[in-house]
Amino acid sequence: MNLNSTSIYKLLISLLAALLLLNGCSSRSTEYKPAAIGDSQKLTSTNQKPMIVRLESSCHSDVLQRESSVGNSGEAAQQIALAKAASRCIENKNFYPQHPDNQVAMQLNALAIVNYIKAGETQKATNSLSSFRLKFPQQDLLFSDYTSFVDTAIALLKQNDLSTRQLQVLNINVALRDELKRQQYWLRN
Numbered sequence: 001m002n003l004n005s006t007s008i009y010k011l012l013i014s015l016l017a018a019l020l021l022l023n024g025c026s027s028r029s030t031e032y033k034p035a036a037i038g039d040s041q042k043l044t045s046t047n048q049k050p051m052i053v054r055l056e057s058s059c060h061s062d063v064l065q066r067e068s069s070v071g072n073s074g075e076a077a078q079q080i081a082l083a084k085a086a087s088r089c090i091e092n093k094n095f096y097p098q099h100p101d102n103q104v105a106m107q108l109n110a111l112a113i114v115n116y117i118k119a120g121e122t123q124k125a126t127n128s129l130s131s132f133r134l135k136f137p138q139q140d141l142l143f144s145d146y147t148s149f150v151d152t153a154i155a156l157l158k159q160n161d162l163s164t165r166q167l168q169v170l171n172i173n174v175a176l177r178d179e180l181k182r183q184q185y186w187l188r189n
Contacts, residue, residue, distance in 0.1 A: 052099060052100065053093055053094075054100065054101055055089055055090065055093070055101040055104060055108075059089040060089055060104060060108070062085065063082070063086050063089060063111070066081070066082050066085055067082055067111065070082050070115075074118075076119040076120060076121075077119075079115040079118045079119040080115065080116070080119045080121060080124075082111070082112075082115045083111070083113075083115035083116045083119070083121075083124070083128070084112070086108040086109070086111045086112040086115070087108075087109070087112045087128065087131075089105075090105045090108050090109060090135070093105070094135075095135060095136060097139060102136070102139075105135075106132070106136050106139065106141055107141065109128065109131065109132045109135065109136070110132070110149055112128050113125050113128045113129050113132065113153055116128055117153075117156060117157070122157060125153070125157055126157050129150070129153050129154070129157060132150070133150065143173070145173060147172050147173050148170070148171040151170040151171045151172050152170075152172045152173065152176065154170065155167065155170050155172050155176065155177070155180060159180055159183070162180075164181065164184065167180055167184075
């Protein structure tokens, strides 16, 4: 069986998409560090408590509806449009672990990353992952097998830059790790 790097990449993307869709995600936060006060958190003059700006429910429901219609169609334009819609819902808003919409915002950002990857837009996916790590410092989404979304995205987006040891340290699905190791082996030999 002759697999080229494009077919391996598509296989890895399909595996990630299946993990996201079938397993779902939960949130993990290792340490509370509130985001800097910006446009979405303004101090009131009377009691000095931050005002929480919530996500628009219509934006979130539109993204969910678009996601169900796109499904696994494989059309890059639809996936890019879905990724942009998900990103627009959370742009210019600050989140912190106790924010009521923190979990949903993380999932929307993750949805954007996955759809950029599925569309083949690796630079946009990398930028979106960087945005995720800045917007949600020391936070992650976990799959049902307790593997890390961030580590999985790093493994997919930076697979050529990772050594075998670095790949071993990442908290990713065993099947994905084995496939990436196999791919690295055959690309070198």
